[in-house]
Amino acid sequence: MTEGIEKNGYPSLEEIKTTCGFPSEERFKKGPVAIIECVQEIPCNPCEIACKFGAIHIGDPFTKIPKLREDLCNGCGICVVNCPGLAIFTLDMTYSEHEAAIGFPHEYLPLPEKNQEVGAVNRAGVEVCKGRVIRINKSAKNDQTPVITIAIPKEFADDVRGIKRLGRG
Numbered sequence: 001m002t003e004g005i006e007k008n009g010y011p012s013l014e015e016i017k018t019t020c021g022f023p024s025e026e027r028f029k030k031g032p033v034a035i036i037e038c039v040q041e042i043p044c045n046p047c048e049i050a051c052k053f054g055a056i057h058i059g060d061p062f063t064k065i066p067k068l069r070e071d072l073c074n075g076c077g078i079c080v081v082n083c084p085g086l087a088i089f090t091l092d093m094t095y096s097e098h099e100a101a102i103g104f105p106h107e108y109l110p111l112p113e114k115n116q117e118v119g120a121v122n123r124a125g126v127e128v129c130k131g132r133v134i135r136i137n138k139s140a141k142n143d144q145t146p147v148i149t150i151a152i153p154k155e156f157a158d159d160v161r162g163i164k165r166l167g168r169g
Contacts (some may be wrong), residue, residue, distance in 0.1 A: 010123040011039040013158055021068035022090075032075025032092040032101070036066050037123075037161075038085060050082035077103055077137075080147055090149075091157060100157040101134060103149040107166045111136060111146055119164030120152050127164055129156045 016022055020036040027033055034045070045062040055073035058066050077090045088107045092096050095101035112118050112133045120131035131150035134166065138146045 002107075011037055014149050015039050019065055021070065023068065023070045023073075027070040027073075028050045028091070028093040030088050030096050032077075032103075033070060033073050034068055034075060034077070034079050034088055034090050036068050036079075036088050038066055038083070038087040041065055042085075044086060046082040047070040047088060050078050050128065052078070055079075075146060078141075079139065080105060080138075081145055089161065093154065093157060095151060099151040100154045100155060101145050101149055102131075102157065102160055102164055103135070103153050106148040106163065107145055110166050111138075112148065112163065112166060118150060118166075120150060120156065120160040121162050121164055122159045123161050125162075125164075130151055131160065131163065 014103045016037050016039065019039045023033045041063045043063045045058045047066055053072045053074060055069045056066050056079055057069060058064050075090050080090060080103060087146045089102060089104040092101040092156045114133050114136060116133045118131050118133060119127040120129050122128050129152055133148060134151050135149040136146055150152040152162060
């Protein structure tokens, strides 16, 4: 049995890969791409509406699970800020030879600073490695939710989903 959303409150990597249209290894070699971790059928479709490239498909009824069309995704991240469930992020496995870049919504203050070392956490909120902040997008288009992008060692790309809250031991 998969140790996922039923047991832990968050989806397992296996659930994500078999449910949402996880990008292929070939797609990861082309640059940034969206990762969707929305595995429950809920009435929601802002990601589909926001993507002007048609890379996310929900269809009718809008309670279906969103599916990524990897060939249409350019990793722009507009879906990240339009997801009210904070269930989409971007991953760039081409960032550097040894590091991947992961961009995710971050709703906690204080915000980190560019180049700051941060604790990178997994879906359970457990620190799995250190990351370095490479970008903070506080655009008005983000509806008050900054998108933080951090560089992490590539071997943690399947695990890291956020950063440890600053000021918390």
